[in-house]
Amino acid sequence: SQEGKVDGQPIILGGKNLTAQTFDLFVEFKFMCPRPSAKYSLDDLKNLLEFVRHFQCSACMLSFVTSCIIKRAYFFHPSELVYLGIKYKIRAIFERGFTRLCEVPLTKIKKSHRVRMGMDTYVAYVYVRSHLDEYIRTVAAEFPPIVHSSSCQDHKGCAEDWAAVWWNGMGRLLLDGRNPRRLDEAIDHFKGLQFGRVGVDCKRHMFSHIMNLNKPLAHSHQFITRVKDRLVHKIIPT
Structure with missing residues (x-):
């Protein structure tokens, strides 16, 4: 056969996304500097990604393309990352997409997003969001008890203002109907508020020993990770 040996008899590559531009990118990766x-x-x-799957390219090229997508993850909608991870059976892309998806309020998810991520992922996402929304409401309402420093001269006033600032500050930041903050954003903003009669050393102690532990944030990450690990084993088995 003369296919590929002369210009008049090229090798025909099938696939709707396998364009000359994509083939040029493959050649660039394989024989030049990506x-x-x-x-x-x-x-x-x-x-x-489609090219790699279609032609069963090396694990090295798949790893390179995967790393590029991970580095540019914030340019994709989370549901698209989930879709790509499922379609090409790439756990790293799926996990990045699901983690980001769990940061998106339920009201921001459109029908096209639901279809793209699939029912199993959507059910898991709703489960996570429902749990986190309930947990955030609890965090907003239940302030961590003040631990007074040895230099505090007004325990009563200090405790009252700490509770008031938490409810009016953290509560509003987390539960704002128009622009609710993520936990990490709310904590950072909370630290810059005015604390009234809360002693300087008391505030410093609370920030260093309680707030900086980011217990609410750690809880969220742990919960998302548990659900994500179960889901990825179900959807993309090894």
């Missing part, structure tokens, strides 16, 4: 991840468009990366 460009930095930021230099690839999102379509380039998705087409390269």
Whole structure:
């Protein structure tokens, strides 16, 4: 056969996304120096994933394309990362997408997002969001008890103002109907508020020994991780 040996008889590559541009990117990766991840468009990366699967390319190339997508994860909607992870059976992409998905309020999820992520992922996402929303309401309402420093001269006033600032500050930040803050954002903003009669040393103690532990944030991460690990084993088995 003369296919591929002369210009008049090219090798025909099948697949709707296997364009000459995608093949050029493959040649660039295989025989030259790949460009930095930021230099690839999102379509380039998705087409390269399809190319890798279609032609069963090396694990090295799959790892490179995966790393580029991970580095540019914030340019994709989380549901699209979930979709790509499932379609190409790449756990790292799925896990990044699901973690980011859990940060998105339920009201921001459209029908197209639900279809793209699939029913199993959507059910898990709703379960996580429901739990986290309930937990956030608890965090907003239940302030951590003040631990007074040895220099505090007004325990009663200090405790009252600490509770008031927590409810009016952290509560509003977390439960704002128009612009609710994430836990980490709320904690950072909370530290910059005015604390009234709360002693300087008491506030410093609370920030260093309680707030900086980020217990609410750690709880959220742990819960998401547990659900994500179970889900990925179900959807993308090894």
